[in-house]
Structures are given as C-alpha cells and as structure tokens.
Amino acid sequence: MTEPSHEVADLGLAAAGVRRVDWAERSMPVLRSVRERFAAERPLEGLRIAACLHVTAETANLLRALRAGGARVWLAASNPLSTQDDTAAALVAEYGISVHAWAGMDPATYDRNLLRVLEPRPHLLLDDGCDLVHAVHALRPELLEDVIGGCEQTTTGVIRLRRMSAEGELRLPMVAVNDTATKRMFDNRxxxxxxxxxxxxxxxxxxxxxxxxxxxxxxxxxxxxxxxxxxxxxxxxxxxxxxxxxxxxxxxxxxxxxxxxxxxxxxxxxxxxxxxxxxxxxxxxxxxxxxxxxxxxxxxxxxxxxxxxxxxxxxxxxxxxxxxxxxxxxxxxxxxxxxxxxxxxxAAEGHPAAVMDMSFAVQALTTEWLARSRAGLAPGVIEVPAELDSEVARLELAALGVGIDTLTPDQEAYLRSWHP
The missing domain is CATH 3.40.50.720 (NAD(P)-binding Rossmann-like Domain)
Incomplete structure (x- = not known):
C-alpha cells in the first residue's frame, strides 16, 4: 500500500496505535457490522472524503469503515489537544488514511491543516464543530461544486450550520447527525x-x-x-x-x-x-x-x-x-x-468506545445515504432519516442480546386508523 500524505508526530507510534484502535473496536460491534457490509458492497467506491474530527481510536474505526466502503479519506483534527499521536500514526501506516494532525498544534497550524484536507477536492465532508464547512465556504468556495454534502456531529456545529442556513450562506446539504435520538441520548448524555x-x-x-x-x-x-x-x-x-x-x-x-x-x-x-x-x-x-x-x-x-x-x-x-x-x-x-x-x-480519552459505536455507526450509514441520494438534496440542514437511527438501535440491541416486542397486525391497523 502506498503511504498516504501525512503530517503526524511520529509514524513509529503506529504499532501502539493499532493496539489502541483494536481495543476500542472490541466495544464497537455495530460499527464493525457496518464495516463488514461496506467491505462487501463498496457503497462509497471512488468517493473522496475530507474529515475534521477528533483523532482518537474510536474515530479511527469510523474511518476504517469508510475505507472499507471504497472511499479515500483525508483527516484533520477538530481540536488541537485531543489528537492521539499513536492513533494518527496507525491511521497513516496501517489503515491508509491521510492524516494532518498532532497533539498540541498551534491555532495557525490547525487552520492550515483544514485547508490541506480540502486540497483533493472532496465529495463529502465530515465535520465536528463546523470548522471544515466554514473553511470551504470562506476560503475555498470553488470546491463547493464538487461537494455532495456532509455530516455534522456536534451541537455547536449544528447551531452554526442553522445560522448559516438561515442567512442563506449554506451552499450544500449538511446532515445534523448530532440531532438523532441515539446520538443525543447516548453520546451527548x-x-x-x-x-x-x-x-x-x-x-x-x-x-x-x-x-x-x-x-x-x-x-x-x-x-x-x-x-x-x-x-x-x-x-x-x-x-x-x-x-x-x-x-x-x-x-x-x-x-x-x-x-x-x-x-x-x-x-x-x-x-x-x-x-x-x-x-x-x-x-x-x-x-x-x-x-x-x-x-x-x-x-x-x-x-x-x-x-x-x-x-x-x-x-x-x-x-x-x-x-x-x-x-x-x-x-x-x-x-x-x-x-x-x-x-x-x-485531559481524558473522550467518550467510551461503546458510546461512540452508535454515534459513528449513524455517521457511517448517513455518509452512505448521502452518497446514494446526491441528486435529490438541496442546500440546508437535513435530519438523519429515522430509519437509519432505528437500524443502529436495532443493531445495538442485538449486540447486547436484548429482545423487544413487535406490533401485531391488529395493533398496526389500530395505529393507522382514527376509528376506535
């Protein structure tokens, strides 16, 4: 495998990073099942994805799923202090992800790296805080003609996106992954x-x-x-x-x-x-x-x-x-x-992998949905289709060994009717 472009602290940390990523994967069965399906179906074949996310072991497993689906991925950090340098090295050396991030980078370098991951003219944006979306609109607007859409997974980012949309400045469809029931309940809470x-x-x-x-x-x-x-x-x-x-x-x-x-x-x-x-x-x-x-x-x-x-x-x-x-x-x-x-x-390692399993599974499925729905989406803030959130919840229940009831035909008919 040709080593992707990168700026990381030390590629020699890759082995430690792989151990960290593998450990996180043990608690991410839903995302693993999505990755296995992606590897078989290749729904993201040929797509270029730019991401501004926390560079952690949990994020690494999301990006592995996208790579398995056929995408090429460029990653910048969404916070100068949160990057795990061993994870960054593993993403480059073992998983074929282009990474421009290291712990403790200064604000100017942080901004520069956002532009670096936009250089390949991405089709999809995965954002954490709306920084990447802001950068493409404010600094590289000519790239917008290639962008299908993107996902935003933070409350802060969705707030910024809604303001952009209200002011007529948002020029691409962005899915508010943060606003799904599973994300709010498990990730945020x-x-x-x-x-x-x-x-x-x-x-x-x-x-x-x-x-x-x-x-x-x-x-x-x-x-x-x-x-x-x-x-x-x-x-x-x-x-x-x-x-x-x-x-x-x-x-x-x-x-x-x-x-x-x-x-x-x-x-x-x-x-x-x-x-x-x-x-x-x-x-x-x-x-x-x-x-x-x-x-x-x-x-x-x-x-x-x-x-x-x-x-x-x-x-x-x-x-x-x-x-x-x-x-x-x-x-x-x-x-x-x-x-x-x-x-x-x-100061810590972020959310437990078991929590990020559901959030990143929603993000992976939403990325697939964006790729398949590219022709029919208008600029603005879009909600995640309810069936994707339900699918992730069902997969998580199955992983936990939990069974739930299903509606009987009479119950379904009752809910569809206004008659007593």
Missing amino acids: YGTGQSTVDGILRATNAMLAGRTVVVAGFGYCGRGLAERLRGMGARVVVTEVDPVKALDAAMQGYTVATMADAAPVGDVFVTATGNRDVVRGEHLARMKDGAILVNSGHFDLEIDLAALDAAAVSVHRGVREHADEYVLADGRRLLLLCEGRLVNLG
Whole structure:
C-alpha cells in the first residue's frame, strides 16, 4: 500500500496505535457490522472524503469503515489537544488514511491543516464543530461544486450550520447527525457525562463528593453531566437561559440559579452550552479561592479567557498536567483546565468506545445515504432519516442480546386508523 500524505508526530507510534484502535473496536460491534457490509458492497467506491474530527481510536474505526466502503479519506483534527499521536500514526501506516494532525498544534497550524484536507477536492465532508464547512465556504468556495454534502456531529456545529442556513450562506446539504435520538441520548448524555467527569478527575484528582459543582447548560450534555456528578455525591447547581430546561432541572431536584448567584458557592464550574462567555469577568470576581474552571463545550469560548487573563497578576502554567493556576490581585487562585478547551478529550480519552459505536455507526450509514441520494438534496440542514437511527438501535440491541416486542397486525391497523 502506498503511504498516504501525512503530517503526524511520529509514524513509529503506529504499532501502539493499532493496539489502541483494536481495543476500542472490541466495544464497537455495530460499527464493525457496518464495516463488514461496506467491505462487501463498496457503497462509497471512488468517493473522496475530507474529515475534521477528533483523532482518537474510536474515530479511527469510523474511518476504517469508510475505507472499507471504497472511499479515500483525508483527516484533520477538530481540536488541537485531543489528537492521539499513536492513533494518527496507525491511521497513516496501517489503515491508509491521510492524516494532518498532532497533539498540541498551534491555532495557525490547525487552520492550515483544514485547508490541506480540502486540497483533493472532496465529495463529502465530515465535520465536528463546523470548522471544515466554514473553511470551504470562506476560503475555498470553488470546491463547493464538487461537494455532495456532509455530516455534522456536534451541537455547536449544528447551531452554526442553522445560522448559516438561515442567512442563506449554506451552499450544500449538511446532515445534523448530532440531532438523532441515539446520538443525543447516548453520546451527548451518557458519553459527555462520564468522559467530562473522567477529564476533571485526571486533571485534578479532586474529591467531588460533598463539593458544589455548577453545571452551565441543561441540554443533553449538561443533563448527563449533572446526573453523573450527583451520582458521585456532588451538590449540583444548574444555570440556564431556557426556562423549560431550567424548570426540568428544578423538577429533577437540582438547585437552579443564575451564574452570578452560583459564582460564590461553586467549587467546580463546568460549561456545556455551545455558547460563548458563559463564565465572565463579573463571575470570576465572585468565585472562591481554589475554584476549578472546566469547559465541556466544543470551542474554548464558553469561559471568557480574556477576562481571566486580565484579572490575573500571575499565571502558573502546568501546576498539574492540563491545569493552569491564575492568581488574582486579592490572592485568590482559580484553576483552569485544558486551556479552556474540551476537557473530556484534552485531559481524558473522550467518550467510551461503546458510546461512540452508535454515534459513528449513524455517521457511517448517513455518509452512505448521502452518497446514494446526491441528486435529490438541496442546500440546508437535513435530519438523519429515522430509519437509519432505528437500524443502529436495532443493531445495538442485538449486540447486547436484548429482545423487544413487535406490533401485531391488529395493533398496526389500530395505529393507522382514527376509528376506535
């Protein structure tokens, strides 16, 4: 096999990366079954795919499925801190994927690598945060004539896509993979909940039981995070701007407060909103000594880092791995994790493979659907066909050995009729 184009930290890490990818695959039976079918049917034959995704072992198994289906794939990282360098090396050396990513790259290199994976004039885009879609629209619009469509798998990315579409700027069909029932329930709720707590513990070794943790945002990610934290004995305070979500949190027994009121009592603050400046200067000014600042949203905008820098008289970098201490004028110390970037992939390994199995199976099947539906799709944000989500759920139930009931003919007739 000819070695694909690449810029990675060290190809010598490939063997370790293969072991990591193989370990993840053990917990990804649904995606494995999709890959086996793809290998037999080759539904993506001849297609070029550009991807901006977290470079992890779970992502590697998604890309293996796409390669098995006949596609050629170019991958850039969707976060400068989340790349597993051994996985990146394995993707190049063992799986024939072109990778331009390494851990700790600077923002300028991150942007350059987005353009590198667009150079082959891709037919399909797989995005995580809408950065790749933004790059092709803003910097390489001439490539849009070749693009069939793409998938977006984050809440933040879907928000950006819907704004582009509302303003008439989105010039290709993009499927909101993030908005499927399986993705929201398992990836956003259970995956984010567990992996965010994992990242906090790895970065701080802090005791969460008995401490007050403020969760900003009570969407699927925030809800899962609040559940996991309460299960570990933390007192959870929820902040929200949506009255329905705030009411939901209150009815579930959480304390609901404004960020201004939560700031003096919180020991740990975790943002999971998809918005910016959720924790601002006026909140930092009221926090107690030793408060920990954590972001679990896609971009490093949820904590106002400029305000934090301005308030600090000194910064101690690397007081622990993935943790920087900001000393304020009055002597208070605030601990920022992962430079305000996504903590579950910056300080930990992201979602468990079993969770990503379903999310990436939906993404693989949606990519196949896009390839087959190319002629009939208009620019805009498109929902994943319900039958694909149901298929993934059925495959996962089968892998778990779980059986469910089926409707009888009489029940089906009843549901189709308005007669009693």
